[in-house]
Amino acid sequence: MLALIRAEAHADIGSDHAKLPIRLIQSGRAGRCVVVELNPGPLELARRNVTRARLEGHIEVRAGDGFAPLAPGEVDSASVSGMGAGTVAGILRRAGERLPPALVVQPNDSPWPVRVWAREQGYHLAAERLIPGYWPYPVLRLERRDGPDPVYADAGLPLNAALRYGPHLLREGSGVLRGQVQADLTRLTPLAAPGRTAQTELETARAAWDLLQP
Template sequence: MTFQPRLDARLEMVLSLIRAEVHADIGTDHAGLPIRLVQTGRVRRCIGVELNAAPLELAHRQVARAGLGGQIELRQGDGLAPLGPGEVDSVSMTGLGAGTIAGVLERGRQGGQLPGRAVVQCNDSPLALRSWAREAGYWLEAETLVDGYWPYPVLAFTRAAGPDPAYDDLPLDAALRFGPQLLREHHPLLRRVLADAYGRYAPAAAPGRSAQRELDAVLEALAYLGWTVADLSSAEQ
């Protein structure tokens, strides 16, 4: 039987948003995502980039076990630096903080290695990623939340000219923090995200404090959704 690595729900969602001739998975760890991308026919070829030697060695063994050495190439290096300009059609990065991912994408953009599409999964608020995309000329193509230890954000960005229409007719601070598409579709996990944000910022909010701006964004999101603070008490913990 062909070796098929098991992906958790967040990586399955990332996989579902990728389709390319040549894709690069940055911070590939044990190469589970590249293997499944090739096995499912979502990519023809994949480059896995990993900074650390130990997981890279395991990735080599897993790729060999799956018999995909001809379609998956593994490289050691930092971020997108091991890629050549125009070498890949899309990139993915998962399991890191939004600020860290945004920094890697920006360095790749400055170096010419960042392609026109990126799929990312961060372990905290995607604010830094959405802000980076708006400034770097990438539109928000898709976003969702995946249930886990907390609601994991998964986002896809595509390079395009002009202002991103995803934010049209929405309160910008709320949309940047909680997601324009998530707000529009009333995503069911948003209640948990907003309840957590309200619980963190409401006790510290006061005029002039950064917590007040964060709380205002929560209240803007609630107003858009037609929810009240009392509705947050029903959020799953």
């Protein structure tokens, strides 16, 4: 996630322990950070960690929900991570004019709702990563640009597969993505039947698998 962020002013929404902003400042990838945390326990932890790192002059910790503690135009980019994709998309929808021109998000499940939101709101998918772990963690960098996102314009790339697995990731065809798609095929095959959601998901996984073949 760190590699996809570079900004003069960056906000980490739902930061928890403030480790990402601390690393951004220490690595020179951000000049100033704002930490936003709603819950009292993580909020206090973030403050302690910033103080321990002696970065109070570079990182400000604020209590609040989502982007509400930020002023419009205050930051160049923001990150939202460690939540379900539906929760992330909800936070982005409520942000309104406080949204910065660049976003880096890491949902804990399928990024489909975030990719759909981005296409609707004029944010292009500039880059994406799939990080191996307990399960594959998707990380997306979104940038506000004019016009439709060209990354979805390839006629040979089924939209459902691109929204589920990622257009950049499908083109790269990493072993991590292959493993994820194969696991989905194994999980969905016994559940699929006409009219069921699992059937649609299985067809999407099959389309992605076809694209990943040499």
